[in-house]
Amino acid sequence: MIRQIPNGVYPTMITPYTKDNKIDYNAVLQLLNWYAARGVAGIFAICQSSEIFFLNFEERLDLLKFIMKNKPASMTVAASGNTAESLPQQIEEAKAFIDTGIDAYVFISNRLARQDEGDDLLLKNMEYAVKNLPEIGLGIYECPFPYKRLLSPYVLSEMAKSGSFLFLKDTCCELRQIESKLEAVKGSNLKIFNANAATLLESLKLGCAGYSGVMANFHPELYADLCSCWQTDPRRAEALQDFVGFFSVAECQCYPVNAKYYLQLEGLDLLIDSRARNKAEFTSSRRMEIEQMRALTKSYKSMVL
Secondary structure (H helix, E strand, O other): OOOOOOOEEOOEOOOOEOOOOOEOHHHHHHHHHHHHOOOOOEEEEOOHHHOHHHOOHHHHHHHHHHHHHHOOOOOEEEEOOOOOOOHHHHHHHHHHHHOOOOOEEEEEHHHOOOOOOOHHHHHHHHHHHHHOOOOOEEEEEOOOOOOOOOOOHHHHHHHHHHOOEEEEEEOOOOHHHHHHHHHHOOOOOOEEEEOOOOOHHHHHHHOOOEEOOHHHHOOHHHHHHHHHHOOOOHHHHHHHHHHHHHHHHHHHHHOOHHHHHHHHHOOOOOOOOOOOOOHHHOOHHHHHHHHHHHHHHHHHHHHHO
């Protein structure tokens, strides 16, 4: 069992579909190889970017089995998928996901307590779930759907004390909160991975372990370079931060349709279809924005990488 998640970049893996709206496993295989060739430490699979709230349990499980069978040997896989409402059902589904051989299972924070329920109940439910799962490294994800439940330093401190939690995908997008969270888990094996591109470099300086966000579906190699060079080459890191931070506005455009289009431009044989977004929203001007973004990325890489 892995007792520490390697630092670095963990793309939030998207799900490609065929023309008849089934998972396109040929494209999934291409995507795994594309990530690996760009220096990521691992992937965060079966997450919101994977459209988990639009996949049934069998689809989520089959997708994860395929990922584990076909991933590069060196790729660390953290996976989520607990969309169920009831805790017993979440536990049973988590057991099936864990049986695939993943390195870490990641809870969704808003599944462990409703919006009107407090942190003590969240911790109680978390403790119950951990006791009823096979021993494995665990994580937690502040997923923004159906509501965003950010974790307080108190909750993170209790998680860190348990020794079971290794991974937090943080979505607060606010450096002061990140600093408080890092202080709460200091000295433990619980690492914080920032999902926000604009604050990434400063969060690394504070002690974050890397990046796990949607923009790693566009140019993960730039994030990998930033995460590896920020201590040894600060000028390079600042330049990389300016680039990735600015282009992270693509998150708000028509994601994940726009990411699938970017991957098409990269040469992957996949469709832009999505169950979560209507591809009709991806207008011709938005396509041009992504084309121009990729062109600038290629020019920037030729100068920097």
